[in-house]
Amino acid sequence: MIPAFVTIIAASLLLALFSKRGHAHQGAKEFFTASGQFGAVLFFFLSVGETYSVTSMLGFPGGVYAKGGDFITWFFGYILLAAPVLYCVGPVIWRAGVLYGAATIPDFFRSHFDSRALELVMAGSAILLLVPVGTTQFMGLKIVLASLGLPVAPVVLLALAGGMAFLYVIIAGLRASAFVAILKDVLMLSAILLVSGVAIAHWHIDGGQAGGGQVGGAAALAASAQAGSDHKGLVFALSTMVLQAAGFAMIPQTWAFLFSARDPGAIRRAQVVSPLYLLLFPLLMCVAYFARFHGLQPPQPDFVFITTAQALLPEWVVGVVLATITLSGLVLLSSVCLAISPLVTRNIVSGLTEAGQRRWAKVVTALYILLSIIGTEVSGKFIVTLNNIFYFGIAQSLPAFFAALFLPRVRASAVILGMAAGYATAFWIYLAAVDVGGLNAGLVGLVLNTAVMLTAAALHPRRQAATLLTRLRAAPSLPSHD
Template identity: 25%
Template sequence: MRAPLPLQPVALGVFLTLFVLVTVLGFLGARWRRGDLGTLDEWGLGGRRFGTLISWFLLGGDLYTAYTFIAVPALVFGAGAIGFFAVPYTIIIYPILFSVFPRLWRICKRHGYLTAPEFVRGRFDSRGLALAVAITGILATMPYIALQLVGMQVVIAALGLGGSGVWADVPLFVAFLVLAAFTYTSGLRAPAIIAIVKDLLIYVTVIAAAIVIPMHLGGWDKIFAAVPATKLTLPVPGPHTLGSYGAYATLALGSALALFLYPHSITGILAASSGRVLKRNAALLPAYSLILGLLALLGFMAIAAGVGTAPRYAAGFAAYHANFAVPALILAAFPPWFAGVAFAAIAIGALVPASIMSIATANIFTRDIYRSYLRPDATGAHEAGMAKLFSLLVKLGALVFILGLPAATAIQFQLLGGIWIIQTLPAVMLGLTRMRLRAGALLAGWASGMCVGTAMAASTHFKSAIFPLHLPGALTAPGYAALYALIVNLAVSLVLSAVFNVLRANSDEEPDQAARFEF
């Protein structure tokens, strides 16, 4: 049972006003850039008509979620400098976006694909490989949606609405119903239009925090002086180990390779009006990395403010651990009205990605499972109806997931998302090249990576995504399990593809359809 925090009436009033505003905008999204929302292309991709500015807000809302605003500073607050891996990680992703994904957009536009699994099925002429990519996308996204609800839980508790017993989760159910309603009616247009308000609120909140909180605490020198030396920098590795250096580097690289493979990221990409829009966004989106760096520093500010030891916030820390660091810091440093603005920014920052994630998984289920295996003759209207229904079921599943697990446990499970989704990289990213990859080899590589990555996470009892890999010469290389599993995946995929290609060359078979794919 969670002990409730003191009610914040002024902050709550501001929060509810802004929340109602974005709810109205979500429903009005159905009338914005009108299209036939009875088709999956319009409901699930906004008709592929979003220009540079809207795509910038949409992709920003896609990638910088409530989990980022809560968990990155929470990691810095609890573990120190290792949490700053998120900054180089978000810098690495934009060259990937610039060089790889405009090509995916062009191919999907030409062939009418709405999802990555559709592209994989067309590229490799393999329903089995496409199904594996589809299931992986849905599986990796579920805990991600649940974690948006974790962010909302923390904010709701900070406002004093946590309650106890069954009443503790009533505000979360209300937020779930709002999310479900405007996603069902407006499709991708709703998060696209709400993302504009969300991003403006986030920028105002973070810039104000970067100015006001250091003044409140006596300056940056006092903030860094209050942080224990062990948290200011990465610990120097001992002999025969890469220590935290290896963990930091592999977390940054592995997370960057995984990010744009998530269904919600690809949905944001395919909703753009052209590949040129994506290239412009690759140049503009690094502005969010500056905000992320400032967000990470909130963890150090929370340490300097002593929010982890303040009796007033003991209940919040008991329920949500380090995840409560940022809300507690905001309550301590700002007047109640601005705390309401900041909490609305975090909550809306949960609604936007959660709605995009549910739409993306609904697109995948409808096109790559329902239509492919259950009802091949489904009409466009039937597809849209099924996608809307499945988007509700996904959100309901995420809600059940988070209610059944403690917040800290759920956040650890999110790390599995990266381990799983990165296993689709060979089929999706390498599939964009003319490499002679074979579907059977890619499927074997996917299975190997999934098993190895999940086993590595299970060996730590899912408490950490860092796996201590023991190399020859008594060298230990702690690293992100997702990256190690991807290496296994690539090795199996490339070696088996080479073997299969040699066997085909020695036979009299005609070239397969994948070799004739139109790029």
């Protein structure tokens, strides 16, 4: 098992080194966004790497195993809706990036609203919201690495995993993440097809040996679906689905991926194909229900995919599966590092040279990985809480983006007031467990955010400004169609 695991991880490192060929001398934008050189294939694998990470391979079957109905509605719904959102909005963001020479979300808002204060607010809030994402990936990696059975302290294994993510970043920046994502996706598809296929092939045999496992399983499935179908649970699932699908377009690493595309057509072609990945999730559901109906007892729900693989596959194949899950976490971790580091080196700290941005980005990456590992070891419950508020926090920049698109009279101060109201409302509802009829706290905050921004804009409108769409139409050198 260990040789197979090490071979896959070593292959990913070689692929990262290969990605640097012909790009040995990278500027800051090349490092952070590949200077907009990715065609549809590389862009597709990179963007999919963000969506389908360690939480997909472990968290989704674990959620199905433990929670059933509403969890499935939410997970499928938001990923399916995110594709058409990015299909429509992604090309506009790409063109805005070219127009303003932007490499991050705060770059765009600073340029459009001509506001250093708004740049700092956008960068600071994005950094705070991204802090728990790395820890969440390390929580998943901790489960995987523990399954290797090595006589090594978990924190040492996490440090080695963090070192791999750091190497991806310093070798070739976003380009390395994209190339490793190709290997990760090929292995992920193979691993899910293999584990689910073997589980389905063994379903009747093992179910019969367990003494009527299929009948008991059907009853358990019906019970779980009924338990998860209460009104508030469904309202929460649907409101969360809408919020996260829209908020997905505002994630900092999503903008970095969009800026890496060669043209708007690459973005649209990738979004047309990406929903096909949802075909993998019924297979992951089969794995979860196989374990549930056939007496497999994972130590906790998130172990269910690994537990099933260990029960059905040869040891060396399990090593490949574990390496695949590890890569899925490392690809996302490296992309988050490449999203958070320019927020610090370009937006929080201004005036750094190209070389300075790259050099300090590596320092920020190392610190982020270190803090993420520490968070995994000391404050799991707190990090889970922070991770839960990620999407309803990140979505609070949506009104500002649509104001840039359509409302020329909105000032940066109105955007900041709206975001402050949205954050405060969403956090208060979530942390105080206020009953809002099952609605996601972030959606309530988003409504108030929009109302405050529009009110402030009406009372104190901006003068002599143009919408983003007007500015894009006035830039004939930008592609206006695919």
